[in-house]
Every structure is written in structure tokens, then in C-alpha cells.
Amino acid sequence: MENRLAKDYESQLMQLVNQGLWVETIDTATTWSRLPGLYAGIKGELKEVDGVIYVLPRITHIYLNGASLYSVVVLRQDENTYWRIWHKTFEITSKVGATITHHHGTGLLKRDYVKLEMNQQWELLRKIKDVLDVNMIMNPGKIL
Numbered sequence: 001m002e003n004r005l006a007k008d009y010e011s012q013l014m015q016l017v018n019q020g021l022w023v024e025t026i027d028t029a030t031t032w033s034r035l036p037g038l039y040a041g042i043k044g045e046l047k048e049v050d051g052v053i054y055v056l057p058r059i060t061h062i063y064l065n066g067a068s069l070y071s072v073v074v075l076r077q078d079e080n081t082y083w084r085i086w087h088k089t090f091e092i093t094s095k096v097g098a099t100i101t102h103h104h105g106t107g108l109l110k111r112d113y114v115k116l117e118m119n120q121q122w123e124l125l126r127k128i129k130d131v132l133d134v135n136m137i138m139n140p141g142k143i144l
Contacts, residue, residue: 017077026086026089028068028093030067030096054072093117
């Protein structure tokens with residue numbers, strides 16, 4: 001059954017791609033009190049980005065102090081549209097006090113946003129890495 005579901009998903013995804021669409025997933029997180037604002041921003045403001053077709057945010061990971069809002073975005077196959085959704089997501093998360101990353105991690109895609117989000121904490125993280133990695137061999141040129 002699981003193999004059939006994977007093939008169905010892949011088939012559906014390819015149908016979208018063949019129609020000139022991409023599917024992106026965005027994982028964000030915040031506290032319970034800020035979650036309604038994050039949801040409203042993601043659902044409402046991302047739909048206003050030119051080239052975005054559909055936005056489906058949903059809560060995926062639940063914690064005592066908050067949750068992850070995991071959003072699927074269907075967009076026109078256009079690199080500028082792709083980057084606009086990420087810029088808009090950063091604006092939204094910054095405005096409501098959320099984070100632009102959760103269980104998918106930071107990666108190269110979001111490293112500049114995370115640096116801005118962390119502000120002064122970024123320098124502390126850099127200093128810790130400098131102490132632990134004096135030869136700069138751990139992921140050189142990546143996140144830090």
C-alpha cells in the first residue's frame with residue numbers, strides 16, 4: 001500500500017510540474033499565542049505573491065509552548081516567484097515573532113534568513129564554532 005501511495009504522490013506531483021507548476025514546502029514555528037498571526041500571514045500574504053496559485057498551511061508538530069506550521073505552496077515555475085515566497089515568509093515570521101525554520105533545518109537556502117533572525121546570537125554561535133573548529137573543517141563555507 002505504501003509503495004502505491006508513493007507512486008500516486010509522484011504521479012500527482014509530475015502532473016503539476018507538467019502544467020508549469022512547482023510545489024514548495026515551508027516549515028515555520030512559533031508559540032501558541034503567535035500561531036494565529038503566523039497562520040493568517042502565511043495563508044493570506046503568500047497568496048498575494050504574484051505567481052502563487054495555492055497555499056495550504058497546517059499544524060504538524062505540537063509542543064507545550066507552540067507548534068510548527070508546515071505550509072505547502074503551489075506556484076508558477078518561475079525562480080523569481082520562488083524567491084519572493086521565501087522573502088515574504090521571512091517578513092511574516094519576523095513580524096509575528098516566529099522562526100523561518102523548524103524540522104527541515106536551515107540548510108543553504110535559509111541561512112541568510114536565519115542569520116538575520118538570530119541577530120546577535122549569530123555571533124555567539126560563530127564564536128562557539130571557532131573554538132570547536134579551529135581548523136575550519138566542519139562544513140566549510142556553509143551555515144557559518
